[in-house]
Amino acid sequence: MNLQTYKKLKQETGEAIVAFGESSLSELAALEREAAVLEKEFVTELEGIKAEELLKKINGAPASE
Amino acid sequence: MPGKEKQAISPNEAVLPKELSSDRSAEGRERGRQTVLAKLQEQGAVLLKKLRLDGSFHLERLGLADNREAEQAVEKYDARRQEIMKRIREKLVIAATLAMLTMGTGKALGAELGDLEKGFQSVHTEQSVLLEEEILGMQALQPPIQESIGEITAANEADMEEGQSDDLVLVQGWKMGQEANVPTTEKPLSADEKELRKISQAVSDIMNACMGLQKDNCLLTVTQATMKHVVLDSLIPFKRGLTRLKEAADGEKMEAGERFGKVVSGIFDLLTDAATIHIGGKGVIKLAQLYRAYQGVTSATAAYTFYVENKKDVLMALKTIFGGASSEQQAVENTLATLEKVGQISEDTPASIQTN
Numbered sequence: 001m002n003l004q005t006y007k008k009l010k011q012e013t014g015e016a017i018v019a020f021g022e023s024s025l026s027e028l029a030a031l032e033r034e035a036a037v038l039e040k041e042f043v044t045e046l047e048g049i050k051a052e053e054l055l056k057k058i059n060g061a062p063a064s065e
Numbered sequence: 066m067p068g069k070e071k072q073a074i075s076p077n078e079a080v081l082p083k084e085l086s087s088d089r090s091a092e093g094r095e096r097g098r099q100t101v102l103a104k105l106q107e108q109g110a111v112l113l114k115k116l117r118l119d120g121s122f123h124l125e126r127l128g129l130a131d132n133r134e135a136e137q138a139v140e141k142y143d144a145r146r147q148e149i150m151k152r153i154r155e156k157l158v159i160a161a162t163l164a165m166l167t168m169g170t171g172k173a174l175g176a177e178l179g180d181l182e183k184g185f186q187s188v189h190t191e192q193s194v195l196l197e198e199e200i201l202g203m204q205a206l207q208p209p210i211q212e213s214i215g216e217i218t219a220a221n222e223a224d225m226e227e228g229q230s231d232d233l234v235l236v237q238g239w240k241m242g243q244e245a246n247v248p249t250t251e252k253p254l255s256a257d258e259k260e261l262r263k264i265s266q267a268v269s270d271i272m273n274a275c276m277g278l279q280k281d282n283c284l285l286t287v288t289q290a291t292m293k294h295v296v297l298d299s300l301i302p303f304k305r306g307l308t309r310l311k312e313a314a315d316g317e318k319m320e321a322g323e324r325f326g327k328v329v330s331g332i333f334d335l336l337t338d339a340a341t342i343h344i345g346g347k348g349v350i351k352l353a354q355l356y357r358a359y360q361g362v363t364s365a366t367a368a369y370t371f372y373v374e375n376k377k378d379v380l381m382a383l384k385t386i387f388g389g390a391s392s393e394q395q396a397v398e399n400t401l402a403t404l405e406k407v408g409q410i411s412e413d414t415p416a417s418i419q420t421n
Contacts, residue, residue, distance in 0.1 A: 021101030024156045028108050035116055035149050042142040043123055049135045050127045 109153050116150050119143050 120139035129135035 018101055021105055024105050025101070025108065028105065028112060028153065028156065031149055031153060032112050032115075035112070035146070038142065038145055038149070042120060042138060045138050046123050046127050046129060046135055049132060049138070050129055053129070053132065 105156065109156055113150060113153055116146055116153075119146070 120142040124130055124135055124139050127135075
């Protein structure tokens, strides 16, 4: 391998690394949004279950085991 | 979950560093690569921390611990949460590998291309082989083989973490004044002059290589210096870091990522070893601080982040460790002075060795 080849590889690899970093940062941001939505949906579901449980108690239904 | 506080997850747009603008110097590009990877690691770590809280927190908060329907919702949520965390970790593993390889290649013969030409012409065969291996390692990072590199790095990190307990035993052993029953500290250093001279030469070579950190060309030269010396196991106070360096040096068939992971780890272990020895001495407050900070480092990713964040102090610490020796004799004196501090030199050691 000669110097020119090394330079070319180094440059190409550097560009690939930056491209990977840029795309990964965007992907992380997307994952963070996905996690936020996931958590919000989960909490909403649990609150719905809790509301149903309270409603059953108010209506005199026996509490779940 | 009792004792845990809720950490809200909020969208956070990724902000690219300024160094990544199109008009930039070679130095800027080098910094840019490292910065974008460091940024990636930082954001990934923050996100992982946020996701650490499992669904049972909300289950208990809402008093639904005995509700079967709620438990099923938690299982579903945790499975998806774990999947997201897995995808983040995969990114971090690749980023850590890239960071190490970027450092390794940049430091093979000087980080900048201006220095590269001169270095390349003077390089000998052994270095050329290593350089080509590095470049092959870099090429291997291109898709679609990123996954295999990730696996290698993950395995490497697992090995490091596995060895952590032994490391802690060694550190604790030194702290207790070598009272602990640790094999590497049981036997005093051999008084044989020839042996000591070999050790001093190893110290000198590695010291000179570490000094190269200032010129941003340390890692490969450290590896090469280590390769020259098979006697390093005798250098007891720095055994842990040197063992890692020797593993890296001996690992000619290792993937580049694994090899440089061991080099990075070895350098930091040297730092830790030396800090352990020097705590309480003159001008070592910074070393002590670094030592305490490094105690929390348990992975290659964290080691690299630690290096980036503390580069200036690390350089100062390495200077302190090796005392700025510029000759074999001075290296011998520094080595002896260091060994004396940890009580490794017996009274039987010939005076000629101690002063020569």
